[in-house]
Amino acid sequence: MPSINFDIAIIGAGAAGLHLALAMRDEPFFQQKRILILEKTAKDQNDRTFCFWEKEVGKWDKLLRQSWSQGDFFSKEKAIPLSLPPYRYKMLRGIDFYEFAKREITASPQFHWQTEDVQTVENGAPIRIIGQQGSYMADHVFDSRIPEDFFKKNDKYTRILQHFKGWVIRTPDDRFDPSRFTMMDFRLLWPDSTSFTYVLPLNKREALVEFTLFTPELLNNGDYDRMLHRYVSDILKLQDFDIVEQEQGVIPMSDFPFEKYSQGKHIRIGTGGGWVKPSTGYSFKNCERNSRKIVENLKAGRPANKGLIPHKFRFYDALFLDVLNRQNHLGPKLFETMYAKYPVQQIFAYLDEQTSLAEDLGIMVGFPWPPFLRSLVNHVTR
Numbered sequence: 001m002p003s004i005n006f007d008i009a010i011i012g013a014g015a016a017g018l019h020l021a022l023a024m025r026d027e028p029f030f031q032q033k034r035i036l037i038l039e040k041t042a043k044d045q046n047d048r049t050f051c052f053w054e055k056e057v058g059k060w061d062k063l064l065r066q067s068w069s070q071g072d073f074f075s076k077e078k079a080i081p082l083s084l085p086p087y088r089y090k091m092l093r094g095i096d097f098y099e100f101a102k103r104e105i106t107a108s109p110q111f112h113w114q115t116e117d118v119q120t121v122e123n124g125a126p127i128r129i130i131g132q133q134g135s136y137m138a139d140h141v142f143d144s145r146i147p148e149d150f151f152k153k154n155d156k157y158t159r160i161l162q163h164f165k166g167w168v169i170r171t172p173d174d175r176f177d178p179s180r181f182t183m184m185d186f187r188l189l190w191p192d193s194t195s196f197t198y199v200l201p202l203n204k205r206e207a208l209v210e211f212t213l214f215t216p217e218l219l220n221n222g223d224y225d226r227m228l229h230r231y232v233s234d235i236l237k238l239q240d241f242d243i244v245e246q247e248q249g250v251i252p253m254s255d256f257p258f259e260k261y262s263q264g265k266h267i268r269i270g271t272g273g274g275w276v277k278p279s280t281g282y283s284f285k286n287c288e289r290n291s292r293k294i295v296e297n298l299k300a301g302r303p304a305n306k307g308l309i310p311h312k313f314r315f316y317d318a319l320f321l322d323v324l325n326r327q328n329h330l331g332p333k334l335f336e337t338m339y340a341k342y343p344v345q346q347i348f349a350y351l352d353e354q355t356s357l358a359e360d361l362g363i364m365v366g367f368p369w370p371p372f373l374r375s376l377v378n379h380v381t382r
């Protein structure tokens, strides 16, 4: 490849990199820019399912696998129906998003897509990116690699893992109601933990059933399968079914300050930029929102990462993670409290970080205080 100084380089064409590239593609300001995408894989695997909520019509609707406006929350004591309008809960297969985005991006002349495994980034003007195949220069670099310090764990930050395994199961007769999904079901728990199952019916005979934990340690692989089997047979009461697809994953839930690893025009994005909501593990919509903000910042001549991290909500997230880290068994009760006391629309607005301080306090007063006070003290003194 000739030695070109790119205006912008995006390292990693995952959720964050692709959202960012699409946001730039949609904006005339970037039409004359030279934008390099460096991705080490072919992005041809369906390696994850993206679920998110949004109000009715959305940008990805034409790619959705399924969506629901009615759902349920279950704890051992309560069954809480959730009526979502004006929101819908939406499900998008990773591969459909990757293929769509790659097609759109490579059809736009300002983009250059390069298969490359990036090794290091040397800050300067321009910034130099060194990969296995060659080196590249760019004025702005958006980097979705996770900073190495995150994995060293020798700091004061909380690290919980959201880890899960899911099966798409198929039954020989109609056993699912595709108009309702299960948001969280705490009736089957891994002992003393924050663990739950969710069920996303695709049609009357197929559903994605996923067993999920928010804990500091992973399980053995066979344990996820055993829990899924128990859920399908004991809760869903299904004996006759085929597993037609599987998915497994780990998402870091942490108050680690990823954003501090951005330097000048070398900006961390995605999981590596702190775009995963620490208390939920959701990040698809954050990738979309933050990409739009980056585009607006660049157009306005502001630092690209200005205003990306909502510090107030990160503080709440840090307290919640600290409670889970110390008293993981409290999770089911905390989620039950939330879904029992507040309308789902209020919960979604809070989790979307769209609420005012007064509205936040309105939600917080409903929670049991002692574990959060202890975490507050721990947070301030650590």
Ligand SMILES: Cc1cc2nc3c(=O)[nH]c(=O)nc-3n(C[C@H](O)[C@H](O)[C@H](O)COP(=O)(O)OP(=O)(O)OC[C@H]3O[C@@H](n4cnc5c(N)ncnc54)[C@H](O)[C@@H]3O)c2cc1C
Binding pocket: 011, 012, 013, 014, 015, 016, 017, 038, 039, 040, 041, 047, 048, 049, 050, 051, 052, 116, 117, 118, 119, 144, 145, 247, 248, 249, 250, 251, 269, 270, 271, 272, 281, 282, 283, 284, 285, 287
């Ligand atoms: C199985 C799974 C299910 C999930 N489900 C949901 C969900 O339902 N809803 C939700 O909101 N979030 C979900 N998430 C969380 C989150 O949305 C994803 O992790 C999201 O993909 C994060 O975006 P990212 O771009 O930071 O990382 P990724 O999407 O993982 O993309 C990173 C990209 O960078 C590339 N890369 C890495 N290192 C290099 C390198 N050195 N050189 C070049 N390229 C490199 C990778 O190949 C990859 O393509 C899920 C995560 C997983 C793992």
